[in-house]
Amino acid sequence: MEWYEATLLMVGGLLVLMLSGMPVAFAFLTINVVGVYIFMGGMVGIDQLVANASTSVTSFALVPVPLFLIMGELLFHTGLAFRVFDALDKCLGGIKGRLSYLTVGGGTIFATLSGSSMANTAMLGTTLMPDMIKRGYKPHMIMGPILATGGLAMIIPPSSLAVLLGSLGRIDVGALLIAGLLPGLILAVLYAITIRIQIAIDPDAAPGYAAERAPAREIIRGLIVDVLPMGLVIFAVIGLILLGWATPTESAAFGALSVVILAICYRVLTWEAIVKAMRGTLAVSVMMMTIIVGSTTFSQILAFSGASSGLIAFATNFDVSAYMMLFMMFLVLLLLGMFMDQLSIMMLTLPIFMPIAALYSFDPVWFGVIMLLALELSLVTPPFGLLLFVMVGVSPKGTTIGDAARASFPYICCTLLLAVVIAIFPQIALWLPSMMR
Template identity: 80%
Template sequence: MPWYGAAALMVGGLLALMVMGMPVAIAFLAINIVGVYIFMGGMVGIDQLIANATTSITSFALVPVPLFLIMGELLFHTGLALRVFNALDKCLGGIRGRLSYLTVAGGTIFATLSGSSMANTALLGTTMMPDMIKRGYKPYMIMGPILATGGLAMIIPPSSLAVLLGSLARIDVGGLLIAGLVPGLILAVMFIGLIRLQIALDPDSAPGYAAERAPAAEIARALLVDVAPMGIVVFAVVGLILLGWATPTESAAFGALAVIFLAAIYGELTWEAIYKSLRGTLVVTAMMLVIIVGSTTFSQILAFSGASQGLIAFATDFQLSPMMMLAMMFLIIMLLGMFMDQLSIMMLTLPIFMPLVGLYGFDPIWFGVIMLLGLELSLATPPFGLLLFVMVGVAPAGTTIGQVAWAALPYICCTLLLVLLLAVYPQIALWLPGLIRS
């Protein structure tokens, strides 16, 4: 079978199954069985499929994923994250748009603690939205900052998806985690600037109201008691990697221990919080591992059938410049994000993208950061952006996907601007990893 026939069968068949509504993991498994039967010799191929599937999830590099997830779950269910928001709230007083600014500031801090975009968005939606609605904020001033800041957890370390991307694409996981820190903080500053601009253009979007700033002593106490201790978690995850004292796996374990320690100190480490955290972590981790089983084997079949090599040769025949090729890859991620989840996008594109990264001489860490930003954008693109559904779930009854997507649009433009800056100035992402190496 020619390479384009194999590619049409595997990729086209997978997309067709997903369009029919088949769960992602089952769709991968079904098309893999067809693929190995055709390309790898019938039942012998099935045996090889099982062996490859086992190998794909027994990787030590995947250990940080459940550890980062349990960090976020514990922070949410023990109420430690809410303490951070309450402390920051005391600092802002009655400035116009206070709650929108608080969403970005608190959400960015929580992003450095949780590693999960879904957890970040759900936390911001449930804690910030009721008060913003009560105060008369317009819907786009409520949902836009929540959606945008929720997605920051995908790029700011610790990021579960960055660990998966690094593991699957054979990119230095520690370098990739650290590389997202500066772009993530720049993006947060862009969001604050955008909120300021929106308020200037439409003052009624965030009505002013009487809210006295807390006394200096109370602010200092809140920051010292509720915010400063979270630095232990940030140091355990980011600091240990920066100093070269721990691998990403070890830092994830220290981060989880730090959250457990803080929850115990605050008296919030209840059996109910532990149960809910473990249950949430188990559900998400199991889903990820099942998809990894199917999609890793999928990429192996693509390579075995010659489809991967054919697609790469086809792409390079166009003789595009490096920046045009990067733009094409980013556009593909965006388009796939309209219909697929982020893990599936990675599994589908990495077997084709990573050889092109080497061929065009892109720095793998820099490309990884750009890919994470593309995946972050895909979370907020209709019709199937995952964070859009999370937002609709926590929003008032009657809120539509269209309303949420429209609120997210200006923040999507901020992310696109950051991608452009990274393309022109790669050192924005590469400075910190280079500092560690030196």
């Protein structure tokens, strides 16, 4: 079988199964059974598929994923995250767009604590949206900042998807996690600027209201009591990696431990919170691991059938510059993001994109950040952007996917702008990893 026939069978068959409504994990496993039977010797290939299943999910590099998920779930269910918002709220007073700015500021802090874009978006929506509606904010000033800031958890460490990308793409996980910090903070600043521009264009979009700034003593107390202790979690996850004192796995364990310690100190660590956190972590972890089982074998079949080498040779035959190839790969990620979830996109494209990136001498950490930015954009691209569904779920009745997508458009432009800037100036993503080394 020619490489393009093998590619059509594997990739085309997988897309057809996904579009037919089959769950992603089962779609991967189904097409893998067909692939190993055709390309790897019938039942012998099936035996190999079973052997690969345990090997793919017992990698030590995947251990940070459930630990980061536990961190975010515990912060949410114990109420520690809400204390941060209350403290920041005291600092803002009655400025125009106060709650939109609070969304960006508080959401960015929670992104450095949770590692989950969906948890970040759901928490921002349930916490701030009711008050924003009550205060007369227009829908785009409510949903836009929530969707944009919710996606920051995919870029800013600890990012569960960055761990998976690093471990499966053979990228230094610690360097990739740290590399997303500065771009994530720049994005947060761009989001705040976007809010300011929108208010300048339409002052009624986010009306001001009488709300006096809290006394200085109360502000300082709130920052010291409710915000500063969260620095322990941030240091455990980011600081230990940056200083070279811990691996990503060790820092994830310290991060989860620090959340438990804080919850005990605040006397909010209840059995109910623990059970809910464990259930949420288990559900997401099982979903991720099942997809990894299928996608790892999928990439092996692509290589064994000659599809991977054929695709790479085909791609490199084009007389295009490195930037044009990067643009083409970025565009593919965006198009796939309209129809697939981020984990499936990553698993489908990594076997093809990483060899191409190596041929064009792209720095793997820098390329990983570019991929994460594209995957973050795909969270809010209709019709199947995951965060769009989360946003509609926590919004008033009558809110549509189109409403949420239109609200996110200015912030999508911010992410595209940052991707272009990082492509031209790679040191924005590589500066902190170089310090770590």
